[in-house]
Amino acid sequence: xxxxxxxxxxxxxxxxxxxxxxxxxxxxxxxxxxxxxxxxxxxxxxxxxxxxxxxxxxxxxxxxxxxxxxxxxxxxxxxxxxxxxxxxxxxxxxxxxxxxxxxxxxxxxxxxxxxxxxx
Amino acid sequence: xxxxxxxxxxxxxxxxxxxxxxxxxxxxxxxxxxxxxxxxxxxxxxxxxxxxxxxxxxxxxxxxxxxxxxxxxxxxxxxxxxxxxxxxxxxxxxxxxxxxxxxxxxxxxxxxxxx
Numbered sequence: 001x002x003x004x005x006x007x008x009x010x011x012x013x014x015x016x017x018x019x020x021x022x023x024x025x026x027x028x029x030x031x032x033x034x035x036x037x038x039x040x041x042x043x044x045x046x047x048x049x050x051x052x053x054x055x056x057x058x059x060x061x062x063x064x065x066x067x068x069x070x071x072x073x074x075x076x077x078x079x080x081x082x083x084x085x086x087x088x089x090x091x092x093x094x095x096x097x098x099x100x101x102x103x104x105x106x107x108x109x110x111x112x113x114x115x116x117x118x119x
Numbered sequence: 120x121x122x123x124x125x126x127x128x129x130x131x132x133x134x135x136x137x138x139x140x141x142x143x144x145x146x147x148x149x150x151x152x153x154x155x156x157x158x159x160x161x162x163x164x165x166x167x168x169x170x171x172x173x174x175x176x177x178x179x180x181x182x183x184x185x186x187x188x189x190x191x192x193x194x195x196x197x198x199x200x201x202x203x204x205x206x207x208x209x210x211x212x213x214x215x216x217x218x219x220x221x222x223x224x225x226x227x228x229x230x231x232x233x234x
Binding site: 004037042043044045047050091093106107108109110111112 | 152154159160161162163164167175177207209211222223224225226227228230
């Protein structure tokens with residue numbers, strides 16, 4: 001069965017600190033996708049990144065970086081020099097690959113990590 | 120390009136009633152997925168509609184049903200509401216095609232409260 005675990009329920013940091021959000025996943029599929037979404041208080045899920053299971057290169061986008069390690073089934077997210085605007089709930093999610101001509105796999109979410117960045 | 124929209128924004132119902140939530144998919148998208156997000160939890164997949172037919176379903180009872188219309192908009196219907204149905208209902212649209220992966224774009228959600 002597919003499962004996503006975000007062990008950190010809440011994290012509180014002071015502005016400019018670096019923070020890492022952990023994500024561990026379980027799947028028997030050899031091809032799958034991993035995601036991070038941000039959910040501000042407004043409720044809308046904002047897509048941050050998608051990685052496929054064959055691409056273990058770490059990625060950096062501005063203050064955001066992602067560390068994908070298949071050996072430990074982890075896909076961690078680091079925010080460098082955090083800002084108050086980063087305060088939100090962050091979700092890690094997993095999706096199976098779409099079968100050729102078949103349906104798009106649904107997203108399986110973790111329970112989320114609430115990040116509070118204080119000024 | 121118009122994003123995913125959902126209506127209504129908020130809704131209050133009483134136990135036993137029926138509710139219909141609506142979703143307009145993003146322009147060019149032909150697939151709609153619905154998710155339920157209880158307070159403090161991650162979204163859970165309810166079902167997906169593609170070409171007006173249900174195309175995958177999560178672990179939800181039959182009183183959760185849906186429709187997709189020729190313009191790809193969708194409705195989520197919940198009968199015999201229970202208190203535990205109180206949640207944020209999220210709609211996501213995507214475009215089924217030849218691409219290896221089709222990104223899902225989420226709407227702002229409908230917050231349903233069952234009293």
